[in-house]
Amino acid sequence: MSDISTQPGQQTPAPAAPDAASGKPVSFRGGGFAPKPRKLVGLAVFVVLIALWELGSRSGVISSLVLPAPSEAFGAFMDLANSGNLWRHLSASLQRLVIGFACGVSLGLIFGTAAGLSSVARAAITPLVSAIFPIPKIALLPLFIIWFGIGEGSKVATILFGCFFPMVIATYSAIDNVDRTLIRMGQSFSLSRAQIIWKIVLPAALPGILSGTRIAASISIILLVAAEMIGAEYGIGAYVLLAGNLMATDQLIAGVAILSLLGLTVNWLISRLENHFLGWRN
Amino acid sequence: MDLRVENLSHFYNDLEVLRDLNLTIPHGEIVCVIGPSGCGKSTLLRLLGGLEKPSKGQILQLGEAPSGSLNPLTYVFQDFALLPWRTVEGNISLVLEPHGLSAEEKERRIADVLERTRLSDFRKAVPKQLSGGMKQRVAIARALAVNPAVLLMDEPLSALDSQTRELLMDDLVGLWQREPFTSCYITHNLNEAVRLGHKVVVLSRRPGLIREIVDIDIPLSERDVSNPKLAALQQQLWEMMRDEAQTADMELATG
Numbered sequence: 001m002s003d004i005s006t007q008p009g010q011q012t013p014a015p016a017a018p019d020a021a022s023g024k025p026v027s028f029r030g031g032g033f034a035p036k037p038r039k040l041v042g043l044a045v046f047v048v049l050i051a052l053w054e055l056g057s058r059s060g061v062i063s064s065l066v067l068p069a070p071s072e073a074f075g076a077f078m079d080l081a082n083s084g085n086l087w088r089h090l091s092a093s094l095q096r097l098v099i100g101f102a103c104g105v106s107l108g109l110i111f112g113t114a115a116g117l118s119s120v121a122r123a124a125i126t127p128l129v130s131a132i133f134p135i136p137k138i139a140l141l142p143l144f145i146i147w148f149g150i151g152e153g154s155k156v157a158t159i160l161f162g163c164f165f166p167m168v169i170a171t172y173s174a175i176d177n178v179d180r181t182l183i184r185m186g187q188s189f190s191l192s193r194a195q196i197i198w199k200i201v202l203p204a205a206l207p208g209i210l211s212g213t214r215i216a217a218s219i220s221i222i223l224l225v226a227a228e229m230i231g232a233e234y235g236i237g238a239y240v241l242l243a244g245n246l247m248a249t250d251q252l253i254a255g256v257a258i259l260s261l262l263g264l265t266v267n268w269l270i271s272r273l274e275n276h277f278l279g280w281r282n
Numbered sequence: 283m284d285l286r287v288e289n290l291s292h293f294y295n296d297l298e299v300l301r302d303l304n305l306t307i308p309h310g311e312i313v314c315v316i317g318p319s320g321c322g323k324s325t326l327l328r329l330l331g332g333l334e335k336p337s338k339g340q341i342l343q344l345g346e347a348p349s350g351s352l353n354p355l356t357y358v359f360q361d362f363a364l365l366p367w368r369t370v371e372g373n374i375s376l377v378l379e380p381h382g383l384s385a386e387e388k389e390r391r392i393a394d395v396l397e398r399t400r401l402s403d404f405r406k407a408v409p410k411q412l413s414g415g416m417k418q419r420v421a422i423a424r425a426l427a428v429n430p431a432v433l434l435m436d437e438p439l440s441a442l443d444s445q446t447r448e449l450l451m452d453d454l455v456g457l458w459q460r461e462p463f464t465s466c467y468i469t470h471n472l473n474e475a476v477r478l479g480h481k482v483v484v485l486s487r488r489p490g491l492i493r494e495i496v497d498i499d500i501p502l503s504e505r506d507v508s509n510p511k512l513a514a515l516q517q518q519l520w521e522m523m524r525d526e527a528q529t530a531d532m533e534l535a536t537g
């Protein structure tokens with residue numbers, strides 16, 4: 001080592017080897033582990049699967065009793081749309097979803113922020129959250145019906161409850177992970193506590209909060225259907241349930257597809273929010 | 283405004299970190315503090331700026347802060363502490379927002395510090411687009427924007443490579459010559475200390491007490507790399523610190 005560094009002009013002689021002149025290229029072993037967006041692939045998988053399914057039904061490999069063809073399900077969907085009931089079901093569901101989700105997420109944000117910022121609030125809230133979060137909210141549905149009535153109240157409450165807990169957890173863990181040096185910086189420039197929370201803590205916690213919102217959205221769609229299965233006249237969940245009872249599998253598939261589209265839409269909306277607010281990350 | 287430290291001692295539970303410090307940071311001078319790792323330099327700086335309460339003794343502000351000073355004691359952090367979601371100008375405006383300045387006054391201050399740190403072309407950039415040296419220049423611009431009485435800098439150049447460090451040292455000297463500022467500058471780079479310090483305070487290993495205060499009366503402009511007096515000074519400081527550093531290092535290694 002030492003004589004290499006003191007005599008920079010001199011090269012160490014290459015070790016004598018039979019193929020020293022020709023050499024062997026260093027084999028490549030890096031790369032990979034960097035998934036890139038490939039939108040068309042996902043779409044192609046859908047198209048191919050549905051085409052295979054249609055083909056299977058037409059050729060009789062898949063009995064229509066077991067699984068109706070996609071075209072039949074689409075027919076059921078068109079019937080629903082033409083009868084004018086689609087909008088009625090969808091608006092009833094959307095209303096519950098939006099109210100329950102919005103209230104659950106806002107309350108979750110408030111309680112989560114409190115738990116993230118104050119030791120007392122944290123000590124009070126976290127054990128409660130740990131105790132209630134794992135309970136399937138569907139099991140509480142009968143209680144909600146007694147408390148909030150068989151109408152909209154119990155359905156909205158189910159969704160609200162379902163969104164609330166994951167939101168609390170996401171918010172306070174996001175706040176826990178905020179870089180403390182940024183907070184010290186705010187203090188050192190005499191920013192007030194409210195300004196530190198509003199201008200430093202919450203923006204820094206936003207990535208975690210938005211991924212919590214994503215989870216809350218999926219949970220709220222799951223709970224929407226569960227809640228509508230009890231005593232709802234209109235709603236996608238009610239439609240699916242009725243179809244199931246009548247063994248109208250084509251309607252059932254159509255209803256499930258609507259739910260899936262709903263989920264995709266909500267996810268897309270949240271991605272737009274992320275792109276808008278978290279553009280600084282890339 | 284001067285800053286005076288009187289009989290300052292500090293403890294973390296039973297751990298004595300600083301012992302009986304007496305020190306003045308005079309107006310318009312840069313006071314460099316060096317000392318072995320873990321001797322309490324960062325603690326001293328937090329105490330100076332009021333981010334922590336001293337266990338014993340006191341820290342006094344002598345005289346009034348300059349008029350127009352929004353935040354007399356202002357930090358520059360080692361890891362920049364810039365908000366990644368705000369642009370360069372947004373990061374500077376953050377620290378002006380609490381003071382209810384008029385839009386013109388804010389704009390005037392931002393334009394002024396960006397010009398002084400030669401960042402005017404990077405107003406709209408976000409920190410991610412900037413190199414480490416540029417980020418620290420933004421942090422320095424942000425600190426200057428509030429017109430501080432004393433700049434508290436904790437190893438501001440440690441996160442940078444050595445070329446960038448040279449450039450930023452020149453920048454700091456330039457800034458000081460244009461408009462002398464008062465500063466307590468923590469470093470463990472002896473070269474930084476002799477290039478920037480009007481005074482170098484040498485702390486012993488923990489519990490940190492002042493081993494020596496070295497005055498350097500060469501003007502900042504004459505302290506280029508080739509100046510033999512500086513090399514001699516740096517050597518002298520290293521002699522002072524060597525044993526301390528070695529012992530401190532062994533302490534850490536053995537637990």
Ligand SMILES: Nc1ncnc2c1ncn2[C@@H]1O[C@H](COP(=O)(O)OP(=O)(O)OP(=O)(O)O)[C@@H](O)[C@H]1O
Binds near residue numbers: 299318319321323
């Ligand atoms: N908040 C704290 N609680 C308890 N101990 C602390 C705290 N902050 C620092 N210490 C201890 O005080 C001592 C001095 O720490 P300090 O960070 O001031 O040293 P330093 O001189 O800045 O070191 P370095 O050169 O590594 O930056 C260290 O032993 C550290 O472990």
Ligand SMILES: [Mg+2]
Binds near residue numbers: 324325436
């Ligand atoms: Mg330190």
